[in-house]
Amino acid sequence: MSQSFLKGLDYSVVQQCMHCGLCLPTCPTYDATKLERNSPRGRIALMRSIADGQLDATRAFADEMYFCLGCLACMTACPAGVNYAELFENARAEAEASGVLRSPKRNLIRNLTLKWLFMDLNRLQLAGRLLRLYQQLGLEALVRRLGLLRLLPKRLQELEAMTPRILPEFSADLIAPLTPAVGHKRYRVVLLTGCVQDLIFSDINRDTVEVLSRNHCEVVTPQDQLCCGSLHAHNGEYELARQLARQQLDRIPPGQFDAIITNAGGCGSHLKHYHTLLGDDPIYRERAAIWDRKIKDIHEWLGEIGIEPVQSGSQNGQFDKVSDKVEDKVKDKVKDKVKEEVDEVVTYHESCHLTHGQKITRQPRDILRAIPNLKLVELPESAWCCGSAGIYNIVQPEMANQLLERKLKHIQSTGATTVATGNPGCLLQLINGAAAKGMNLKVVHPITLLAEAYRCSAP
Amino acid sequence: MSLAAAIPAALTRIAGAANVLTKQEDLIPYSFDGTAALRQMPGCVVLVTMREEVAAVLKVANETKTAVVTRGSGTGLSGGSLPTPDCIVLCLARMNRILELDRANLTLLAEPGATTQAIADAASAAGLFYPPDPGSMKISTIGGNVAENSGGLRGLKYGITRNYVMGLEVVLPDGEVLWTGNKCVKDVAGYSLKDLFIGSEGTLGVITKILLKLIPKPSARKTMVATFGQIVQAAQTVSDIIAAQIIPCTLEFLDRTTIRCVEDYAKVGLPLDCDALLLMETDGHPASVAEEADKMLQIAQKNGALEVRAAKDDAEATRLATARRSAFSALARVAPTTILEDATVPRSELAGMIRFVEEVAQKYRLRIGTFGHMGDGNLHPTFLTDERNQEEMHRVEAAFKEIFEEAIRLGGTITGEHGVGLAKKGFLPKFAGDAQMRVMRELRRVLDPSGILNPGKMF
Numbered sequence: 044m045s046q047s048f049l050k051g052l053d054y055s056v057v058q059q060c061m062h063c064g065l066c067l068p069t070c071p072t073y074d075a076t077k078l079e080r081n082s083p084r085g086r087i088a089l090m091r092s093i094a095d096g097q098l099d100a101t102r103a104f105a106d107e108m109y110f111c112l113g114c115l116a117c118m119t120a121c122p123a124g125v126n127y128a129e130l131f132e133n134a135r136a137e138a139e140a141s142g143v144l145r146s147p148k149r150n151l152i153r154n155l156t157l158k159w160l161f162m163d164l165n166r167l168q169l170a171g172r173l174l175r176l177y178q179q180l181g182l183e184a185l186v187r188r189l190g191l192l193r194l195l196p197k198r199l200q201e202l203e204a205m206t207p208r209i210l211p212e213f214s215a216d217l218i219a220p221l222t223p224a225v226g227h228k229r230y231r232v233v234l235l236t237g238c239v240q241d242l243i244f245s246d247i248n249r250d251t252v253e254v255l256s257r258n259h260c261e262v263v264t265p266q267d268q269l270c271c272g273s274l275h276a277h278n279g280e281y282e283l284a285r286q287l288a289r290q291q292l293d294r295i296p297p298g299q300f301d302a303i304i305t306n307a308g309g310c311g312s313h314l315k316h317y318h319t320l321l322g323d324d325p326i327y328r329e330r331a332a333i334w335d336r337k338i339k340d341i342h343e344w345l346g347e348i349g350i351e352p353v354q355s356g357s358q359n360g361q362f363d364k365v366s367d368k369v370e371d372k373v374k375d376k377v378k379d380k381v382k383e384e385v386d387e388v389v390t391y392h393e394s395c396h397l398t399h400g401q402k403i404t405r406q407p408r409d410i411l412r413a414i415p416n417l418k419l420v421e422l423p424e425s426a427w428c429c430g431s432a433g434i435y436n437i438v439q440p441e442m443a444n445q446l447l448e449r450k451l452k453h454i455q456s457t458g459a460t461t462v463a464t465g466n467p468g469c470l471l472q473l474i475n476g477a478a479a480k481g482m483n484l485k486v487v488h489p490i491t492l493l494a495e496a497y498r499c500s501a502p
Numbered sequence: 503m504s505l506a507a508a509i510p511a512a513l514t515r516i517a518g519a520a521n522v523l524t525k526q527e528d529l530i531p532y533s534f535d536g537t538a539a540l541r542q543m544p545g546c547v548v549l550v551t552m553r554e555e556v557a558a559v560l561k562v563a564n565e566t567k568t569a570v571v572t573r574g575s576g577t578g579l580s581g582g583s584l585p586t587p588d589c590i591v592l593c594l595a596r597m598n599r600i601l602e603l604d605r606a607n608l609t610l611l612a613e614p615g616a617t618t619q620a621i622a623d624a625a626s627a628a629g630l631f632y633p634p635d636p637g638s639m640k641i642s643t644i645g646g647n648v649a650e651n652s653g654g655l656r657g658l659k660y661g662i663t664r665n666y667v668m669g670l671e672v673v674l675p676d677g678e679v680l681w682t683g684n685k686c687v688k689d690v691a692g693y694s695l696k697d698l699f700i701g702s703e704g705t706l707g708v709i710t711k712i713l714l715k716l717i718p719k720p721s722a723r724k725t726m727v728a729t730f731g732q733i734v735q736a737a738q739t740v741s742d743i744i745a746a747q748i749i750p751c752t753l754e755f756l757d758r759t760t761i762r763c764v765e766d767y768a769k770v771g772l773p774l775d776c777d778a779l780l781l782m783e784t785d786g787h788p789a790s791v792a793e794e795a796d797k798m799l800q801i802a803q804k805n806g807a808l809e810v811r812a813a814k815d816d817a818e819a820t821r822l823a824t825a826r827r828s829a830f831s832a833l834a835r836v837a838p839t840t841i842l843e844d845a846t847v848p849r850s851e852l853a854g855m856i857r858f859v860e861e862v863a864q865k866y867r868l869r870i871g872t873f874g875h876m877g878d879g880n881l882h883p884t885f886l887t888d889e890r891n892q893e894e895m896h897r898v899e900a901a902f903k904e905i906f907e908e909a910i911r912l913g914g915t916i917t918g919e920h921g922v923g924l925a926k927k928g929f930l931p932k933f934a935g936d937a938q939m940r941v942m943r944e945l946r947r948v949l950d951p952s953g954i955l956n957p958g959k960m961f
Contacts, residue, residue, distance in 0.1 A: 058839075058888075059834065063831040064575055065640065065831055067641045068641045077595040080523075080528050088530050089531065092530050121831070122763075122768075123833075123835060124767065
């Protein structure tokens, strides 16, 4: 074995867990199996055994680290403040370094994706364009109709069904490199457009820019962007994650902006820790610290700067919070009646890395509540993982599907017709899940709802 | 004694191969419970879901004279569910159904793996109340609560687990099933065997069903936080409240170190600039709640409280209690190893005991955080240490010895609610005396002649 990540870790991180068990009820895998090995403290015990030299990074250890969703719900639950995120990334790196999981097929997939496709987003975009062509030419529909997929193994058939729809335009086609602030400019920010998000949810990027601009931000959207590296860090490719972080810091000098905006919960959680990643790099260390301070999730940033009030949609007149101040009883009565009739019921699913990784829970709800004609209903177990978990739904379909089922059941129980969530993985997971069940459910990013509301009201 | 290969094979025939764990990676996570600095690998783990499986496992163990350590969620704090070398860990976490809620008799029947929280929730959903609320209630199992006779924050007014157990189904070491107790409020037929099994720490039988008493939910409650410049003022407040013949539901104490750790984790707005904090809760009829709260406020003020603040609603009251429950784990924020004890003294001796604990900490140059159930005289002095520092660990041991001796001298006990297990085994003979020890040994021999149940624990 070339390198032990866990032995190299500061022992206090490994030792921080006092195995009280308060993480157990919040861990989706432990909840499903009731096996200690599938729990945060059980996994930490295995990591500690490796750090102590009592256990080798075996196949069973590696499998366990990949059975963990990395949802970080345990970090919210942990009174002792264990940094599970750091432990988890090092444990997966340990598993990769040990080579116990290597196989020709797995190596090929990892080389193609982590080490090639996601290291240069031009390649990813090219792949996206090819896939889009395949979808647009009707080949996908044809292949599906002819039943050719039946020739594939069952797992590949399932994966094919999960293929996301590539949007006709990527972020660079939709967003100008510089978008001026509407009205008075108070901030200069830069938007990170993401990797997969750029291909399948570029409209969310456009909505984000619109909302930022509407809230007095001048938005810089560089055309040639990078993957944030979270995919690499979470999958044991620590060095590649560091490499991407350095490139990112070169391309987007953090000092030039009031904030660096991300609208993907999973990316944000990783982007906020470049300093941890590059803490031993004398050249990048300081810049990474500035970067970490400037990185803001879009909801967090809007919560900090405050949002412009949204006027109510055209057909219903102006019955939002602002007009509440107008003491007009007749209007109030009409308002109540109208509200009953037109309110769209929305519920909010928390992206794990937004709520557990970044502790952003209030701001997205505040944004949804600020939108007129939208009624926010709390989702039971809103902070429980939906099973997307990065690429977990691809590599651990069984567990991922159990979690998806559970999530969809809760969404149905709210009676909401719309579910909002701030992470592309969750969006895709819920879109696919709802489609498979034939549910009539609109799955959106909260910022899209806000952008739509702004569009309906005059600036 | 090393675990013969025949035993896992026999267990596999009983519970199925998937439910018998023998691999190192599966066993390491069962090599500890919630107790600090204790670790021991088991021989194997068997997860069962039925009483018949429990009986069959015990028969195998009895015939082969193999040790059995029964385990729920493994959150105990005295090493009670710590494996013994090469034992079978009999895990009941999956045997977690709530079987019946009898609204006519106000009882609840549950399997041992049901969590305390699940029981409290089920009772609450029926408009009823299950008061025992140990710190780990979100994940601790009712079987473990009964076996350890757990207490909690509400012990002062509502008593402990023992006060709510009406009946038990117990599997004896030879596989025979015994029922003790029933739904009758009064029952004096024969010895009260259920009381023997409550708090027996897994040494006399394996509890497979628990019949619990529920009570009506109090219609009102009021929670207050009082802060003091000196610990002794808080202690005096507690003494004065009791002397005024008020029995509040909760009178919890936190010292400066614990307050900081808890606030750091829970962020509930605890005042940080004080040496002592009392969390006081009264519940019952609204009129008496208002009157008691008012009296407690006056008593706190008379004793020089810096501030007395009332929780503004139920949600805040619950947040405060939840924050308090995290105290033990939260202390791990400032030290890698937190060793807590639960020496308990008559309430009249509380102030003296607190002073004594402080003196001992100074004498042995140890850092300490103290919190606990001040209203019960049940404190949790917690030494903040590092298990790798052997010299300091010796001082911790010596300090605890003095604390236990003082508790006994003051007419108190070596453990108020955590149990003897391994951690306090050495102190039991002195506390219990020869006659009690002899009777306990003989009782144990009668019920478990082969000595297979949790050997080496308690005495």
